[in-house]
Amino acid sequence: MTDFRFDVLARDGAARRGLLKTAHGTVDTPAFMPVGTAATVKAMTPEMVADAGAQMILANTYHLMLRPGADRIERLGGLHRFMNWPGPILTDSGGFQVMSLASLRRISEDGVLFRSHIDGSRHHLTPRTAVDIQRKLDAAITMVLDECTPFPCEEGVAAESMRRSMRWAERSKAAFVTRPGYGLFGIVQGSIYPDQRMESAATLTAIGFDGYAIGGLAVGEGPETTKRITEATTPHLPADKPRYLMGVGKPDDVVAAVLRGVDMFDCVLPTRSGRTGQAFTRRGPVNIENARNIEDDRPLDNRCPCPACRSYSRAYLCHLHRSKEILGAILLTAHNITYYQQLMAGLRQAIAAGSVTAFADAFSEQYTAGDIEAV
């Protein structure tokens, strides 16, 4: 079994082109992980996800611990076998969903007590149980339990929350069972306060992790603040470890963060938008339901290699969405995942070629140019 390791192959400014090696395969970075909340990337078969270019996916500890249960997944041979995804899987710690979905949650120094949003059952998530559940799921990358500090958050409250997350990070590290090819990531918190972010980064680095996530962003602070805090954080993270900006984001947010030294991303945007009729294209987002598409025989994007663009017109995709047909969600999701993966491939190539700034400028110019002329 291979070691868990990260190699930076090339740098261009702060941006890095890397390789992440895990027990379940290698991931080219910068990488975007499609979200497979409940052990399925919504509306996709695993083959479609892989065909779209994704090498690694994210699954949700919170959802899976409640249904079908971590012990059950372990008995069924782990998440890879359960969901037929042989490649690397990163699981979050469940903390974020506990805050946003569960009811009657109570945070203490121990961890968080909450009730399931599905059946009201009581659960206790602690740094140790969160790590243990992720081991049962057989995640290549385990995330420490943290509190995703809400926004806005008063400075003192943010600091208190961040410091508790740091204590949880230490306990998570102690609970993590080292296995070849498996890694544990710490999560930087500290809201929008650069000093707190620095403190958090230093604390985590001292504990020592296989990778470092930036959490608590993209929660309403706005893209400029996200960029500013990302930029204030990445220089304080170890240069030889992967950096993961959690829950980000829109294509332009991803590009901006790559320029600031981030290596990994996850977001529900490409999959959720696939179900709500928003397609991402080189020329920006397209609302497929729009009347301008109703008799447009052209593909969404004539240079996109995805199944939707290869074989279907905008008119057909518009019809499927208006008719609420599942195939509409299937095709738009496949397109959106492909779009994101193509964007990441473009960024990787540009970093290797030393032209990532030009790539980002060209991306931005096209992305904001508006959709192709209507027919």
Place this chain on the structure above:
Amino acid sequence: MTDFRFDVLARDGAARRGLLKTAHGTVDTPAFMPVGTAATVKAMTPEMVADAGAQMILANTYHLMLRPGADRIERLGGLHRFMNWPGPILTDSGGFQVMSLASLRRISEDGVLFRSHIDGSRHHLTPRTAVDIQRKLDAAITMVLDECTPFPCEEGVAAESMRRSMRWAERSKAAFVTRPGYGLFGIVQGSIYPDQRMESAATLTAIGFDGYAIGGLAVGEGPETTKRITEATTPHLPADKPRYLMGVGKPDDVVAAVLRGVDMFDCVLPTRSGRTGQAFTRRGPVNIENARNIEDDRPLDNRCPCPACRSYSRAYLCHLHRSKEILGAILLTAHNITYYQQLMAGLRQAIAAGSVTAFADAFSEQYTAGDIEAV
């Protein structure tokens, strides 16, 4: 371009093994057509439908004339190009859905006036417009407009309805534009009255069609009556033309009708059940949501070649269904279509081998044996 033709390759009792040649390809019969109501077989890509073994699908005139519209589909190059299904497509006439879905419908000698169930718009479907719409859709097989006589129906009312359908059939024939490889099917009506079925069959045969459907069955009369009326009808249809039992049905109903000389079938059952958690297997229907499946690591059916049975456990399918995940609908629908296509392939092979009765007996014994033992 090939002629529209039907060749009976083998007979076994009343059952026939045949080949239907159309402008868009050849179909092995007995054949089951998955239903693609709104120009998509629900939850499937066309590739999945073809991989499941289906050679021909059905699309709905009623739904497509309302959304996105027949003229629009014609301008977009026809249904094959629109939905990326290059193979043969049979379209129904819209009559059945007008009766079941539309509001304010009024039947006259001319045809039927109705309001769309989508937006309330007024439409007039006549024998001529129904045929014309299906030409615009570019259907390999056009169905005549008929009235699907409801059940139960008093004898005199049924006869009146049937005779109007026969006059419509004649007008449909007059409106049909003959094109190489395209065919027009008449539809036998007459409710549960064998004399009316005979009269209807004789009337249609005298008009002359490329195939003959049996309509107005599987509408609540019960499987024994369906069999009895099918058996009373098929001997009165031309032996050299395909016979199509509309809207049938459950696997055992399909087997029974093949034994009585039917060549073609369509039904929403495999696709609809795929979305409601019912899987068809050699051992009968399985409710995937059932607690007995929750930790069952075995496939639905270990001899089934479909994607769901190749790569996923009952436990995972159960989880997907309980979590209302789209992939659950995708995999179960793929399984159910594959099940039906495998059943048809078995019937075809048995007819060719002269063993269709033994096949039907073995099918019935297994199908009623109940699911495999729980783990």
